[in-house]
Amino acid sequence: MKDNRSVNRILSILELISKHPDGLTLGEIYRTLDMPKATAYDFLQTLYKADAIYYKDPFRKTYVIGSKMYAIGSVYTKNSNFITTSAPLLKEFSDEHGCNSFVTKRIGNDKIVFVHTYQSPNSQIVSPMDVGTVYNSFLDTHIGRCYAAFDKKIQPSIKLNEEEVTEILNQGYVMELSGDLNHVVNIAIPIYNFENRCCGVVSYAALHTSAEDTNKLAKHFLEVGDLISRRLGYLGEYCDY
Structure with missing residues (x-):
């Protein structure tokens, strides 16, 4: 058409x-x-x-x-299963660990939009991303590289080097340090739905303390992501095909 x-x-x-x-x-x-x-x-x-x-x-x-x-945007926010499922779990995670969390969706092969953000009152950092913020590159940010590694619909057009893809797939997330002193750690993970496809990426930003703390926090975040995916109907390893 x-x-x-x-x-x-x-x-x-x-x-x-x-x-x-x-x-x-x-x-x-x-x-x-x-x-x-x-x-x-x-x-x-x-x-x-x-x-x-x-x-x-x-x-x-x-x-x-x-x-x-x-008004239209608020209706989408209210009716979106992805947002309504993710938001309370990310809030609980963020409040527990004192960090900021984000829900993003992909628009075509060239844009990422933030559809939900939450900054914990316990957070020691301020994140500039608001609802409606748009990223125009998949390779310049941890969130974009997460889509490029896990979202099969854009993999043919967005290329990561093989070593990076292998590392991302093995650990299950993308990490990036940011800030003037690399004092902020950012972690992005894919979320899957009942169609067994990547329907979005969620991420968090926290004060970077040590590699050990980052690994523990990332492991917990992966558990949160798995719970979100399960609530969206993702069967994962239990698929019959």
Whole structure:
């Protein structure tokens, strides 16, 4: 079936605006998207009238995401089994260990979006990722490399070196140190569903203390991930094929 060009253009406008919390003008939007000015204006007016976007600055007429999109997003959050299953377990894990946790979904072969985040009040670090944050690379982050290693749908197009793949598959997770002093340890693991496929990646960020503590925490996190997958209907080693 042929893609509807108008729908694709509207989605591209919404995606672009969502990445700029301070807002974008008509000129910035149509030039960035290489779209005719009149076409962009018509789409923006339609979205504005539907409360999908609004003017953050009425004088400069800078557009930001509106209440309609937040309402739609909240329905997705409420109805998503992946989020509702993951969130309470990740909260319990994060509060126990004083860390921050994240739920992500893959969009096509080039984007990762954060659909749930939780920062424990006991955490000693601040993570900049909010719901709606988008990563545009699978190879530059621990979360992206986790998808590349475990998600069979993107493996043909996203290549990791064989040594890294072997290491990731053996340990079951991807680890990355971050921060100015490498003081934050980030762990990402795949989550599977009833179709026995990787339906997302969850991760946590914690203060890095020692390799021994990291290994213990990662082992516990793998147990949490396994429980999430089981609750989503994943059969794992019990499959008949």
